[in-house]
Amino acid sequence: xxxxxxxxxxxxxxxxxxxxxxxxxxxxxxxxxxxxxxxxxxxxxxxxxxxxxxxxxxxxxxxxxxxxxxxxxxxxxxxxxxxxxxxxxxxxxxxxxxxxxxxxxxxxxxxxxxxxxxxxxxxxxxxxxxxxxxxxxxxxxxxxxxxxxxxxxxxxxxxxxxxxxxxxxxxxxxxxxxxxxxxxxxxxxxxxxxxxxxxxxxxxxxxxxxxxxxxxxxxxxxxxxxxxxxxxxxxxxxxxxxxxxxxxxxxxxxxxxxxxxxxxxxxxxxxxxxxxxxxxxxxxxxxxxxxxxxxxxxxxxxxxxxxxxxxxxxxxxxxxxxxxxxxxxxxxxxxxxxxxxxxxxxxxxxxxxxxxxxxxxxxxxxxxxxxxxxxxxxxxxxxxxxxxxxxxxxxxxxxxxxxxxxxxxxxxxxxxxxxxxxxxxxxxxxxxxxxxxxxxxxxxxxxxxxxxxxxxxxxxxxxxxxxxxxxxxxxxxxxxxxxxxxxxxxxxxxxxxxxxxxxxxxxxxxxxxxxxxxxxxxxxxxxxxxxxxxxxxxxxxxxxxxxxxxxxxxxxxxxxx
Ligand code: ARG
Numbered sequence: 001x002x003x004x005x006x007x008x009x010x011x012x013x014x015x016x017x018x019x020x021x022x023x024x025x026x027x028x029x030x031x032x033x034x035x036x037x038x039x040x041x042x043x044x045x046x047x048x049x050x051x052x053x054x055x056x057x058x059x060x061x062x063x064x065x066x067x068x069x070x071x072x073x074x075x076x077x078x079x080x081x082x083x084x085x086x087x088x089x090x091x092x093x094x095x096x097x098x099x100x101x102x103x104x105x106x107x108x109x110x111x112x113x114x115x116x117x118x119x120x121x122x123x124x125x126x127x128x129x130x131x132x133x134x135x136x137x138x139x140x141x142x143x144x145x146x147x148x149x150x151x152x153x154x155x156x157x158x159x160x161x162x163x164x165x166x167x168x169x170x171x172x173x174x175x176x177x178x179x180x181x182x183x184x185x186x187x188x189x190x191x192x193x194x195x196x197x198x199x200x201x202x203x204x205x206x207x208x209x210x211x212x213x214x215x216x217x218x219x220x221x222x223x224x225x226x227x228x229x230x231x232x233x234x235x236x237x238x239x240x241x242x243x244x245x246x247x248x249x250x251x252x253x254x255x256x257x258x259x260x261x262x263x264x265x266x267x268x269x270x271x272x273x274x275x276x277x278x279x280x281x282x283x284x285x286x287x288x289x290x291x292x293x294x295x296x297x298x299x300x301x302x303x304x305x306x307x308x309x310x311x312x313x314x315x316x317x318x319x320x321x322x323x324x325x326x327x328x329x330x331x332x333x334x335x336x337x338x339x340x341x342x343x344x345x346x347x348x349x350x351x352x353x354x355x356x357x358x359x360x361x362x363x364x365x366x367x368x369x370x371x372x373x374x375x376x377x378x379x380x381x382x383x384x385x386x387x388x389x390x391x392x393x394x395x396x397x398x399x400x401x402x403x404x405x406x407x408x409x410x411x412x413x414x415x416x417x418x419x420x421x422x423x424x425x426x427x428x429x430x431x432x433x434x435x436x437x438x439x440x441x442x443x444x445x446x447x448x449x450x451x452x453x454x455x456x457x458x459x460x461x462x463x464x465x466x467x468x469x470x471x472x473x474x475x476x477x478x479x480x481x482x483x484x485x486x487x488x489x490x491x492x493x494x495x496x497x498x499x500x501x502x503x504x505x506x507x508x509x510x511x512x513x514x515x516x517x518x519x520x521x522x523x524x525x526x527x528x529x530x531x532x533x534x535x536x537x538x539x540x541x542x543x544x545x546x547x548x549x550x551x552x553x554x555x556x557x558x559x560x561x
Contacts, residue, residue, distance in 0.1 A: 001067070001090060001486055006376060008078055010063055011038070013054075015046055025080075034072070034079030035483070041076055051076030073158050088482040088538070089471040095485060095541040103492045103548050108149030114314050115141050115151060117326040118245065121158030122232045122252075123167055123188045126239060128376045128430070129328070132358045135416045135554065136424055137326040138245035139501035140356070142552050147496055152318050153245075156310060157252035159229060161303075163192070165211025168224050169203055170195035172210075180228075185235040188228055239379060242412060244554040256309040260301055263309050272344055280343050292337045298472060307338055322352045324499065329357040329425065356499045359427040362497055381430070386411030388432050389444075396438070397561065406558040410436070410444055413555040417443035420553055421505045441509045443555050446546055449512040451561035453543040456524055459517060463525075467492040469541075474536040477518040482538060484511045485545045492552065503554060508549045515542045 008022040021038065028037045040051040040058070046244060046312075047054055055073035062071040062078075067090070069083040095102045118135020120126055137153070144151040170191040171180070180187045195203065233250070240246065267273045272282050278297030284290065295303050314323055325335060335355035343350035363376055389411035405469035414435040420427050421441060423484055438444050460467075474482060488507070495503040524535045547557050 001087075001092075002078075002490060003068075003486075006067060007036060007038070011040070011058060011515055011554045013043055013047075016043065028077075030454070032079075033074065035082040036080040038078040038080075040078060052153075061358065082483070083491065084479045085471070085473040087486065088474045088478060089469075091482045091486040092330070092471050092537050093469040095544050096537060099544055100548065102544055103488045104146045104148070104551075105489065105493070106148040107493070108144060108147045111321040112152060112318050113144045114154055114318055114320045114323040115144070115326065116154045116156050116324065118160065118236075118240075118247075119156040119327070120166070120232075120236055122229050123185065123192060124158070125189055125375045126185070126236055126378050128361055128363060128378055128381055131361050131378055131381070131415070131419050132424070133271045133326045133328070134243060134245055135419050136354065136356070136358055136501060137231075137324075138243065139420060139504075139553050140324065140326065140496070140499060141246075142554065143492060143496050143501065144543075146492065146552060149321075152249065152316070152320070153247040154249045156307075157229075157233075157250055160253040160257065160306065162208065162211045164214060164225055164228075165209070166199070166204075167192050167208040167215070167228065168210040168221055169207040171224060172206075173203075179440070180231070184231045188231065214532040220285065231536075239382075241319065242382060243416065244556075252312070253303070253306045253310075256306045256313065257301065259520045260305055260309045261311060263312050264305075266345060267294065267341075270345060272341070282344070284337060284340060287340055289333065289337050289340065292341050303339060304334065307334075308341060311338065311342055311353065315347075320349075320352065320355060324356050325445050326356045326358070329359060331355070332357060345490050354499070356424070358424040361428050361430055382412060382415050384414050385432060388436050391502065392436050392438070392444075393561070400560060402558070402560075406559070406561060409556040409558050410447060410561075413443035413447060413550070416554050417446075417505060420501045421509075423502050426502060437457070441506075443550070443553075446508045446512045446550060447555070449515055450486075450543055450546050450550075450557045451540050451559065452519060453515065456519075456539055456561055457536065457543065460525060460532075465533070465536065467533040467536040467540070469537045470530070470533045471537060472531060475522060477514075477521045478538055480504040480543060481511070481514040481518045484514050485541055488545050488549065492549075502552050504549050504552055508546060511542065511549075512546060515539075515546070518542075 004022040004025040005018070006361055007025060008018040011021055013021060024040050024042070025036050027537045028034055043054055044051050050074065052075065055076055057079045058078050059071045059073040062068075066083050066086040067082045071078055071080050115137050117140070118130060118134040120130055126417055141153045167188065180191075183190070189476040195207070199207070210221055214225055262500065264273070267282065273280050273294065274283055275281075276291060279290035279293055279294040281293050284292055292304055293302055294308075295301060311323065312321060327335070332355065339350055339353045339355075342353065363381070384547045386407050390403065391409040393403065393410065418430050418435040419428070434440055435442060436444055438448055467503075488511075491503055491507045495501055518538070522535060524539060525532065527535060550557055
């Protein structure tokens with residue numbers, strides 16, 4: 001239930017819209033004052049009365065009911081008290097009815113969101129730097145679907161550029177079929193690294209020639225390149241499976257090469273293209289940005305050209321309401337330029353292009369420098385996390401059934417949660433210890449809370465009990481938990497609106513903490529029979545909500561831990 005809106009609908013303030021009232025309602029810092037409060041100061045001017053007088057009047061006419069038990073005026077604030085029994089009854093009832101659907105909605109029905117995420121580069125390491133885009137994008141994809149949108153997951157594979165000529169040159173010089181087939185992306189990457197270390201003028205020339213051959217459709221060059229692509233894709237798909245991430249399109253950069261013509265033509269027609277030292281550019285000086293280079297002086301396209309073409313292709317193909325680019329903040333300028341060019345072309349959908357920028361992830365015990373230093377492959381981070389999870393679980397619960405499976409869920413969950421817990425724009429340092437702390441702000445903590453709830457429910461079922469959403473007037477812990485559970489749908493909504501899966505991650509830790517307060521503070525199985533059923537209903541409602549939230553982030557829940 002959206003309490004703010006519920007209150008706003010029953011609170012006529014002349015000349016002020018319901019939405020605006022709802023938005024002005026906040027949660028007071030001291031809950032003994034009330035569960036919600038509306039400051040009346042900003043209405044004083046409009047209504048020509050003092051805030052205190054306005055609050056008094058509104059309090060006197062507010063219709064108390066089984067949802068809001070009453071309103072009182074204090075110093076220009078209007079404080080509302082929720083009907084506690086009503087809240088618990090309504091929340092628990094709704095969750096146990098809606099189950100997997102709790103938190104979902106139809107707000108996105110008929111709307112399409114394209115989400116460009118992960119978008120790795122062929123033959124390059126899938127390193128820890130790709131973690132954020134992959135799990136952020138994956139979470140947004142699930143969240144939008146949950147809200148009724150048609151979500152289109154797009155992996156804009158980097159498979160175009162002179163570096164691929166280098167790769168083939170290196171393969172021809174040092175490579176052999178078997179080593180590459182066996183070593184896959186690692187072997188290909190080794191070749192690339194070796195090329196960059198050893199290349200002289202002669203080899204660079206070779207590389208340019210091979211790139212030209214790829215472009216001109218040469219059979220052998222393309223056969224090798226396509227093989228590298230396949231090996232890379234096979235490899236990254238393995239990681240996507242582990243992370244539970246999927247895509248609807250793998251339209252790569254090279255896919256757009258034969259589609260650039262009309263877009264460049266339109267730029268020219270509209271007088272946006274100018275020549276600068278032989279290159280074709282869109283001048284963005286008036287907007288305080290460097291030029292957007294469309295074609296280099298040798299006529300070659302750039303990353304930007306292919307992105308511009310991709311934006312048009314997506315608009316045409318999916319008619320999106322929004323197109324998100326989940327890409328590191330290092331590319332801020334690129335996207336500002338790109339979006340500006342679309343706007344200058346007179347497309348009103350330029351406003352629907354969104355760069356969802358995120359910060360860097362590094363490891364506590366080593367940087368992620370790609371060029372010289374060591375690359376931290378994401379697969380190694382995941383493997384280590386699963387191993388650590390195994391060790392932690394073995395210590396906590398040596399008799400645990402399905403140890404391997406549970407360790408996988410816990411370890412992978414820790415990697416995902418570690419990347420999603422903080423506001424996306426922050427740089428984060430990933431720590432194995434912290435990510436697997438049972439008592440921390442972690443997925444393990446939430447998963448463990450779920451296992452705890454599940455085990456209470458299992459014991460109750462074993463005793464032949466059944467419950468259907470009964471709810472007696474709550475004690476403090478029950479109320480605090482149920483109230484938080486009631487927030488879930490609006491948390492999901494605002495996670496989507498702000499492109500912040502971290503809202504859900506933080507919510508889950510908070511809700512789990514409240515469950516544990518309830519679990520420790522209130523008897524469940526040993527309570528009086530009717531209290532017991534009421535608490536079992538609440539326990540199940542908490543489990544359903546935590547599970548739904550974790551699922552949106554791509555994290556599974558073990559039955560037992
Ligand atoms: N492959 C690019 C990189 O690794 C990211 C592509 C992001 N998507 C896009 N449409 N530009 O930097």
